[in-house]
Amino acid sequence: MALGKTYTKEINPGILDDEERFKKIPITDIPIMISDSGEIVCIPRENEVFSAAIVGSSGMGKTMLGNFLVSQLYHSMGYNVALMNDLSDETYSWSDAMQNIRFQQYTRWWINQGPCPSPLVYIFPNTNSITIPDDKLKYKNYLKTVLPFNEILDDLEFYLKGVLSDFELGKSGNYINDLKEELFQCETPEQVKEVLEENLPGKEGKSFESMRTKIFNAFNNLMREEILDITNPECHALLKIKEPEEFISNPFSVIMKAKGIPSLITSDLINKKYKSVLISYYVKNIFKNHLKDFPGEKTFLYFDELRTICEKDDEPASKAIADVSARGRINNVGLIYATQFYDKIPNSVKGAKLNYCFTFRHNNAKVLNEIGSDFDLEKTSKDKIKNLKTFECIGLTNKTFVCYMDGERYEVSKPIKGHIIYPIANHMKPSAEK
């Protein structure tokens, strides 16, 4: 009688063919790095979103980890991702597949993933100094945006403070409120001017002249900066998709709905007073409408060099980001940011609200002390941070990491030292781009 195949294998496992012997184990969590012991260290996939910081000196690998994390959140987890602060045009290369052969080999070796581009759409906020780098964006996707007129009218003083920091509309705001209906109908700056000319009191007499001047100045300033442009059809405040059902929203949410990744190019905003106000508008808009716009879905907002938009607690962008940090779990919006200056990030954004921190080499004692107190770090771990090499980092958490090794999946809550996994999307410093 012939022995069955199964029985034969039981008494002599050596006869297993490769397919039976080498079992494919999917990584169902979010891989981040390879520990010194060869474990694949992951952020666990959970029902709730998380918040994470990537900290370290310049050139150590922060943005590279950000690039990898964005791909994993989008491709492997199926989450929505929005890049909210590309200050140095670094994300232009992310919409190509990784070209560096060594990086490709490394990532394939460890997690069996080959190169893959991220479907980025570059968003340029319109300003009076914006230039679109046509040569760099020849085969890429982009659009220019403006803030919606009605949004600005609803909170005129807030936006005007972004243009003129000491501006106070005071009681004059009531006159604007009375004219909102008519202003909403305007299609050109001239029409706005006409409505104001016609309807603001003080046309004939001098009693309301200062108020009139104040309001005219305010609108002129907004128009001059061109962040509010109601005439240019190439600048979009809202976008829409028609299928499977009509969806109209801000450009970020529409691009995410279409399964793209929006990337806000902020290089032109560096010295603009209204930068914080503008970023605040998009963050607030995505955040407050998320449960309605993306029911049952998770969205992560990624900020590179967070300090450039969020340093003081009372800045509009800080308040909006602090909201995501504090209440993101309720609205299913997670937060990830990279920074060199962890000590300069407002307390409303970091500290106990952070679930994970990936720290690259840093010598600043103040930064190390702050990280140390937020994550109960021992002195030996702080010393390790000072001596990390490029692309090496230490993962810290107030929750747990999940590790994969030798076919097993297990939880670890201690700090883990390791090497980042190289991105599957291309990564180049802007200066290195051809």
Next chain:
Amino acid sequence: MMQIFDIDGEKLNSIKIDFSSEEYHIEKPFIVNDILKKKEKIPEIKVYPDLNILKEIGFILYGKELDKENRWAKRQKHSLHLRQLEAPIEKTFKKLIRLPTNHYIELDINNSKVRVHGDFVDLREKGVWQEY
């Protein structure tokens, strides 16, 4: 393909991306497990500062010369690759006679495993134990 329109229903010319294209599909990450691999004992690690131990366990440390653009550490000229004596190797591998500075060999004597530590180790092999 999900098309994006402006508020008046005009197609956006500067967005030509097909987000659902095959280009953006990638297999989810996975690892491969050898089900015949023996259950490991609690490791006992011994550290060796030179290559002599490798001779005893039948291993050779090779160096592979790297172009400038492919180096990842300061003062690096080679990537390091640990191989068994009889294992097939790439043509460009050259046997090393001593360990670079700040590199060392680790043996897990309870599980009969070896690995090499240091900045120049081929990144794919960094942290990887090999059985001896």
